Amino acid sequence: xxxxxxxxxxxxxxxxxxxxxxxxxxxxxxxxxxxxxxxxxxxxxxxxxxxxxxxxxxxxxxxxxxxxxxxxxxxxxxxxxxxxxxxxxxxxxxxxxxxxxxxxxxxxxxxxxxxxxxxxxxxxxxxxxxxxxxxxxxxxxxxxxxxxxxxxxxxxxxxxxxxxxxxxxxxxxxxxxxxxxxxxxxxxxxxxxxxxxxxxxxxxxxxxxxxxxxxxxxxxxxxxxxxxxxxxxxxxxxxxxxxxxxxxxxxxxxxxxxxxxxxxxxxxxxxxxxxxxxxxxxxxxxxxxx
Numbered sequence: 001x002x003x004x005x006x007x008x009x010x011x012x013x014x015x016x017x018x019x020x021x022x023x024x025x026x027x028x029x030x031x032x033x034x035x036x037x038x039x040x041x042x043x044x045x046x047x048x049x050x051x052x053x054x055x056x057x058x059x060x061x062x063x064x065x066x067x068x069x070x071x072x073x074x075x076x077x078x079x080x081x082x083x084x085x086x087x088x089x090x091x092x093x094x095x096x097x098x099x100x101x102x103x104x105x106x107x108x109x110x111x112x113x114x115x116x117x118x119x120x121x122x123x124x125x126x127x128x129x130x131x132x133x134x135x136x137x138x139x140x141x142x143x144x145x146x147x148x149x150x151x152x153x154x155x156x157x158x159x160x161x162x163x164x165x166x167x168x169x170x171x172x173x174x175x176x177x178x179x180x181x182x183x184x185x186x187x188x189x190x191x192x193x194x195x196x197x198x199x200x201x202x203x204x205x206x207x208x209x210x211x212x213x214x215x216x217x218x219x220x221x222x223x224x225x226x227x228x229x230x231x232x233x234x235x236x237x238x239x240x241x242x243x244x245x246x247x248x249x250x251x252x253x254x255x256x257x258x259x260x261x262x263x264x265x266x267x268x269x270x271x272x273x274x275x276x277x278x279x280x281x282x283x284x285x286x287x288x289x290x
Contacts, residue, residue: 012056
């Protein structure tokens, strides 16, 4: 069982995380699945991978239905729990920096549980329709229709493709430098015309209750947060990290509250900024670990 867990855990976690957008819930579901199966049961299963994927997917579908209500009454914008990837980590290798960006996960939020499962299994994991139909308990023709409908309705395909890391990293470094210097002109040069900032405090810490749009308003909001959490005598600690396959920042301010920032770069400018400050979503994150 230990070999089975270590062999399939990264794959199963990748499915659960994409389905739910929560690191803690994905870990719990994968753990619960392994607790549920016995060595005797799993040895009788011919295709163990498909069997485990089906169990995890079904658990996610059931959980997602119950989680939907929580998100509808959520205070302010809901963002996924950030996944900070490290080099040579098994999870990172399975994720392969594709189809886990905040932009992608937020688009998935518009889909119902079955649509989400079919799209992730087909577009991201490249499963054939026969295997998908067995996992989600739908006919092959039905799965084809679901995937085709989702593909036509939402621009998800673009978000599943990897992005050039080096240029993006240089841009985020320039952003941090301009932020420390209070260089408004440089900040606005790096931002796209319709840049949008989403901040998730969950009603627990300071955050904007609605998305902020435009260079001017986004710049003002970011500088205000910087002013609150950074002082010459007690500077904020900023580390550049890989957040959901894209360049991001891990920040610890004077108030000791952790903040994770992810950037969506498009056409050589920052198109979206995602700021997660809700402590409930950062329990798995430690500044010392990166």
